[in-house]
Amino acid sequence: MSRIEKVVTSGTFSLDGGTWDVDNNVWLLGDDDEVIVIDAAHDADAIVESIGGRRVVAVLLTHAHDDHVDAAPALADTTGAPVYLNPDDEPLWNLAHPGLPLPSPLTDGQTFEVAGTTLVARHTPGHAPGATVFVAPDLGVVFTGDTLFQGGPGATGRSYSDFPTIVDSITDVLLTLPPETVVHTGHGDDTTIGAEAPHRQEWLDRGH
Template sequence: MRVDHIVTSGTFSLDGGTWDVDNNVWIVGDDREVIVIDPAHDADEILAAVADREIKAILCTHAHDDHISAAEALATATDARVHLHPADEPLWRMVYPEADYDPLHDGQTFEVAGGELLVVHTPGHAPGAVCFHAPELGVLFSGDTLFQGGPGATGRSYSDFDTIVDSITDRLLSLPPETIVHTGHGDSTSIGAESPHRQEWIDRGH
């Protein structure tokens, strides 16, 4: 079980604004099978990185359009199912009025390459935001919940600052400090690097 990674580029649109963004797409598995986390922007680029491996599942940390924009195309190309927390249904429907997904829930596990990914519901950046914890790898895939430098943005619709800080505090900071945090954008960090700064986030947020 290992982690592969590509960066895809496109736009993020919400609340009447559009921004250029680079997204991390995480591919977890081995030489035979993988799980794709956050299928952003370019299905062909993701398929090229997966190569001839089977995609067991397509997991979305949340339903902002930049994180799911290649989800339906990737699912159609591979017959893999897309999984999303149902609290993000309104955001999903902004992109896919008709396309379906499989609802995931806190505590659910996905098996791949002899290991597993555990779903951790971390609302705040979006109501259905989740992280995926891979204990065997000592890795957390945090989407836009936790970045190098603190919590993800909460200034737009469907987001809330106090909620995201509570999610990080209650669900993530209790993980081993050496846990590597692979984020939705930008560089990776660790639980140990971020946890000492919780009060700074709160002071900055208020």
């Protein structure tokens, strides 16, 4: 049975001329032999240490804001694993890693297998054009990156983001999951779909 591990790394997020200190959740899904890494934030060495001797099936990126992808090239070099990103995030990838080729394309509905568990990629634009969540139906979990947090949608106040789009993505993709589904976020604490769903009207009223 696959298990979920969380590695918290620290660094900065920069966009639109500002820089902020951030702590990021890096998620490992797998068993004693193989693992998938979700997001490659800040510290490739810390992530590699948590991987141990396991084979890395893939590095999956929820979106290309620099705090989620800054360690991706080093992690790929060290592990030899392919990196996947929705190509709609090309502008953000180019800001984070100018001159480096785009990772392998990640498409809506694409599946990944690790340790007997299937992960399904679902495109959820809004926080970023290529933002993608990863659903593990048999584990009852979803890895949402910065699309949905405890307390509502991710930020949409900066370039390449859009508030109505993120609400539509959450409504169409995430709120259709079972309410007991655990939400593993890109920053901060877990929540559940059932805890967030009743607040959708409040998000709309709040707007952005």
